[in-house]
Every structure is written in structure tokens, then in C-alpha cells.
Amino acid sequence: MVKAYNPKKTKVTRIGCKARIFFKFVIKEIDQVQVPLFVVDQFHAAHNHCLSPLKSVKEYVDGYENIGASLTYFKNFGREIKCFIGLKDAQMFVDQLETLHETQKGFYYAYGIDQNKCLFRVFWADVVARRNYALYGEAVTFDPTYSTNKYDMIFAPFTGVDHHKKSVTFGASLMSRENDQNFKWIFTKFLDCMGGKEPHCFFTDQCPAMKIAVPATFTTAAHRYCMWHIMKKLPEKVGTTLTKETDFVTRLNSVVWDSDLEPPDFEERWCSLISEFQLEDNEWLQYLFSKRQRWIPAYYRDIPLGCLLRTTQRSRAKQIL
Template sequence: MKFAPFTGIDNHKKSITFGCVLLDHEDDDSFIWAFQQFLKAMGGKEPNYIISDQDAGIINAVPAVFKKARHRFCMWHIMKKVTDKVGSTICKETDFLSRLNNVVWSEDLEPEEFEENWAKVISEFSLEDNKWLTDKFAERDQWIPAYFRNVPMGNILKTTQRSESSNSFFKRFENKYGTLVEFWMRFESAMDQQRHNLKLLEAQSHNSMPETLFGSNWEAHAVKVYTHEVFFYFQKEVKFSVNACSVCGYTPPDPVTNFEVSIVEDANKRKRYAVEYNRRTMDVRCACKLFERKGILCNHIIWICSGKFKEIPEKYILRRWSKNAHLKPGL
């Protein structure tokens, strides 16, 4: 039987097992049953989206069970086929592959920008008649990051890499010649190790604090509320805000102020992002949409707002990244 774990990300940005199934067949009915049991185990709470390979049974089963969750295809599984589908010559002797990767993997592009850039690459290398590329473009809203920019936490996962790592983790406890009872005992041992590792991370987050480096009120607040791993991610955004950001334009508040934030990306290149701040509602949005995509405020917003508030506004601290995420379910 096939062993299939449901893998996600915990508040320490580590892989966590939500459940698992043993499947005798990989057909529509088997996956429908598996997803129904998973949904039942989760108390009817659907995930925002599900990532898998392009298995036909999964493709048919997801919409049959889930009414809100979006099904997303693993980008890695798709992109590893490019050389075979397009030809090794064009991939080895031109910069086609790097150009395509820059377009496909970019999280900064809006859908319209992605489509324009994709068309340029395809046209430049005369690949308009390649059926596989045409098919993948038709399915673009199921695997390209540009189409998940407005989905909550839509870009914290883009591939099934964590699932593959989870499979490797469980294989350490595997004995393919064992009985079902022995398998269950080994599975329980694996879960005990996962829980033990989580407890160590929980203890570390609650009983120690990483060093703050930039004298920022928001950095000092973040180290108290975020787990260590998430704090280090936030600290990088603070670093960029201090070292690379500047305001190059703004409109008077009415009550919304629109800022244009410039950031140094390398020695010869600067990029600008529009930040909108509403002083009446205290809402702030950035064109980069890092908060929407990953649940962490970007360096552009930190640069504009850290001087306006002593602490990170509560609405912009997602419980799923906090030290107390386990107290109750939710994002």
C-alpha cells in the first residue's frame, strides 16, 4: 500500500505532519476517500490550497471534496521537464532556461506582467508551436506564483519539496518487509521524534531571545512575539529597511498617503515600490505584497511605518507565526 502523509509548515517554519493515509490504489475514489477523511480529521477546516504533482486522481479528487481550497501544481515537477519537452540544445546553448526561470519563479510579477514576459521569451526563441509550453501556460493559474499573490500565505509553498523531505524522514523508520502492526509502531516512533523536535523549538522560543541588531522598536517587538526562525526572517527585512530603503516621493495625507519607496537591489540597480498608508484605519499595503504572500511585513512597510508605531500593529502579526500559535487554530 502507498503511504501518503499530509505535510504542512508549523510556526517554526518546519515541516509538520497533519495526518497520513494508506492507499491500496491511486485512483479517483481512493483520493476522494483520503481527502474526505483528512477534512473530517481537521474538523471541516479546509486548507487555503493544496500542492501536489499532476496526478490525474488528485486533480479530480480535490474539487470533488474541497469547496474553497485551491489546487496548486508543484513547480519543481513541471520545470524539471522543460529540457525534455523543449530540447537539450536550446537549453544548453542559449540562455532560454535562465530567462524562463526568471519569469516563472518570480514572486514580484502580477499576472499581466507574467503573461507579457512569458510571451516575450516564447517569441524570442520561436516556441509558439510547442504544445507542452502552450499547455503549461493554459494551466498557469495553478502553478505560477503570480496567480497566488493575493491568496493568504499563497507563496510560502511552491513545490512538494517538504513532502519529499517528509517521505525521506519516514523512510528512516521503514521496513518494507514488516507487518502492518510493525509499521504502525515505527510510524508512532517517527511522530514521537517529530513532536520531541517541536517541543525543543517551543522551549527555545519561550526561554531565549535572539540578539537584536538595529535598535528598531519593531525589531524589539518582533523578538518577543515571533518564533526564532520567523524572527530571523523579519530581522532581514528590518536590515534591508535600514540599509537599502529610501522615500523618493509621497502624496499629502487625505487620509491616505501614497509613498514611493526606493530600494537598492545591487550596486547598479534600484527598484521602486508603492506603499499606501491610511492614517484613519491604520491600514498599510505595499505593491510587493510580501505580507499577503508570506504573512511577514516587508522592508518597504517597515521603513515607512516603524517610526509611526512603537510596536508592530496587531493586525499584522499572524498567529500562525507567533510563539503562541498552538493555543488555538487559525492563520
């Protein structure tokens, strides 16, 4: 039996908040195919604690008087569900993936277990995600910045952009650790799922493990760094005085984000700005300039969708599989 990855547990406390999330069922046409989806209708992002099951059902049946059960019943029922699941939660997840594979043509999944038979990495993609990649897979972002609550596993989607400049999902993964072995495995399964077709451009953050895994897995894809992750470090690297009391950030943004610049123009404007603010000795900025081919749009204008997809933040606005 496959068991769940078991990190250090933390206590979760209910505080009686009335925040709610609503889903609605819709039929969406994707590439001339009618696809049933659940989408978020309302969500209060400032709250991230668990909902009371009684309140959830109350919204579903339109009033407490229509529930027909007490809070104690829901607590007992929840306890019975947890006892039923027990240590079988990971196996139930794998079984669900297998059911989807058997019942949905084109559904792909793969998983890995460790020496203790604990599930520690998973990749999956349905037929819509695979069709998305076939149509819009020239540029792909991979964003391992999410984590699950109970198991503390990393959730990392593969995301791109369609011809309407909207985000589309190509696949999703879970992993217990951000290391090069897990990244290599996930990238290998992604390529296997997509028939070995590599993207022209693959965007990630500057994670050291990613710098090992990407070139070890992809042979033709150009590895590019997420501009948002780089630029958000600016106050820390050059000082808050410079970023808050001058126009340095605004002017630097106008240089690094300009996809219409040719490489010589970018280099001239960058060097002029660095000289004006006397930042020639800043090692971080020197390093960024030395790696400019990996994150500045001027150096990958010839890659399809390369300048359109410059940050892994695309995945944050996308409803995941």
C-alpha cells in the first residue's frame, strides 16, 4: 500500500471566521470540446483557515433549517471519515488517478514511492492539458512555490499562454522536496507525457537544483529565469533608500522589461543607469548582467512567445487541474 508523505505535524486551530468560498459547475468549450469544470465563484483571499462543515452545508442547502443534522453529527462523521481513510489516503489518491486513466482517454499520470513506500512525487495531466501543450507549448513556466497544508508537499504546475494571452495548464506535480532528483523525474515524466516534444523556452526561478535539473533533462529548450523573482529582490540587494527615495526602480523596470530593445540598446541603457546611480561595485547587479541572456527579453525575442511569457507568476492566476 502506498502511504502518504509524513512531515512534521503542526496544530491547526479553528477561530470561528465566517469567510467562505463558493464553486459553481460550468460547461466550457475548449478547442471545440465541451468540458465540465468546477470554477471558483467567490473567494476571500485574506483567510486561509479551514471552513466549518456545518457552514459549508448550510450554503449548499440554502439555510440551517434545511440541513437536517447537528454540528455534533458532522464532527462525528468527520472523525469516522478520517478513521476510514486512516493511512490509506495516498493509496486512495493513486487509485483515483488510475480510475481517471482508465475512464478518461488521454489521462496521464506517474508517481514515485520511497523505501518506506511513501508517496513523495507525482505528475499528472489530462487530455485538455495535453491538447493545450500541443497547441501552445512553445513557452512553458514551472512554478514550485505552492505547498499543501497537511503533508507539506510542493505543488508545481506547468503553465503557458494561449492565442488570447490567457494562461493555460499543461500539467501538474507534487513533490516532497525541491531537489534536482525530483525535478529531473518530474521533467522526464512531463516530456514522456508530451511525446518527447520540448518547449522552445522553459521558465523557472533561480533555484540551484533547477539549474542542474533543467539542462540534464531538456536538450533543446532554452532555460530562462523568471523576471518577477529577480526583480522582487531589488530592495534587498541595492537598499531600500535607493528603491524608495529615487526613481531607480522605475527606470530599471523600463529597461529590463522592454521587449522592443535590441541587445546593444539594452546593454547601453543598463550600463548608463548603473553608472548614474554609482552601482558598478554591486556584485548582485554584476551577476545579473553577466546572466542577461537568461532573463532579459532582448536576448530571446526570436523565440516564439518568449517575450510574452517572462514570469512564472502566470500560474498564480490559473485554475489548476
